Amino acid sequence: MFKLENILRQNIKELKPYSSARSEFNGQATIWLDANENPNESGVNRYPDPNQLELKKLVSDLKGLPVEQIFIGNGSDEAIDLLFRAFCEPGIDKAYCFPPTYGMYEVSAKINNVALESIPCLENFELPSIERINSVTTSKGLVFICSPNNPTGTQHPLEKIKKICRSFSGIVIVDEAYIDFAKGQSATSLLQTEPNLIVLQTLSKAFGLAGLRLGMAFSSPAVTSVLNNIKPPYNINTLSQKEGIKALKNISTTTSQIELIIKERTTLTTLLKNLDVVDKVFPSQANFILVKFHDAEKVYNFLKSNGTIVRNRSNQIRETLRITVGTPMENKKLIKLLKELE
């Protein structure tokens, strides 16, 4: 059974969070002499809202979740790091993931001196059986499920995620960086019933705001307040908050871009399948396609020498390149280049 107080680190339980000037008083005033700011207005001379309330309200409307269940991080990478710091005693607790998957879990685990145990996915990139997972995990720590998974594009069924939440008494993180490109539903629908679930999303991919560094973690109000207590007070800068707000108020642009990217994914998949240099195209629920070539290294170098960069994933999955879906023109050029290799 999951109990927050059983898995929260002692130092975090004892933490009295830093109280910033902007969080102690945030009402109306005309003269602000509380934060040692330079009083000359420039648009950025004041500290940003530490609670990112306007941004969170828009996220709340979009996701149908209350503000108390929304954490905003400096990219989802910040949330990943904070989760290690809140729930894993360095050198003692463990985290678990299902490779091939996103490399940041490993890096963040290492930085926090936490052992990350791999429970490999099945041949078809599905998650291992519950029995297999239970045989490896202990009663604490973090389980990372990336869905749709990077770099395979596989989306994992919610039924399975729910079962993992119920059989593991630590924290289960579902990283949904690519959910906006997927057919299946978001795991946020499980938050009501699964208190140990955290769903990560980001504005870096579908929303086209990678440069702003805006990541989101959705979880129970109790877990959300843990994250809020340990984050740097002003983790989201003024300009990022402003641009994020602008993008969320103009959601139709994003929606039509997502539609086009999904359409291009289908076209690109078909065209790739017909190439002689291609061995296999894996079905994708994300904005990239994992492709197995007969000689991935050769294809990678050829594309590179023609100014086109893809991601070589051959060290994770034999002879594969991960190709991001570009604009229709970029995709056309990619196919034209690959045809030159035939």
Ligand SMILES: *Cc1c(COP(=O)(O)O)cnc(C)c1O
């Ligand atoms: C790109 C990516 C992220 C990155 O998110 P940021 O919000 O840009 O930090 C997180 N998870 C996965 C699986 C990704 O591929």
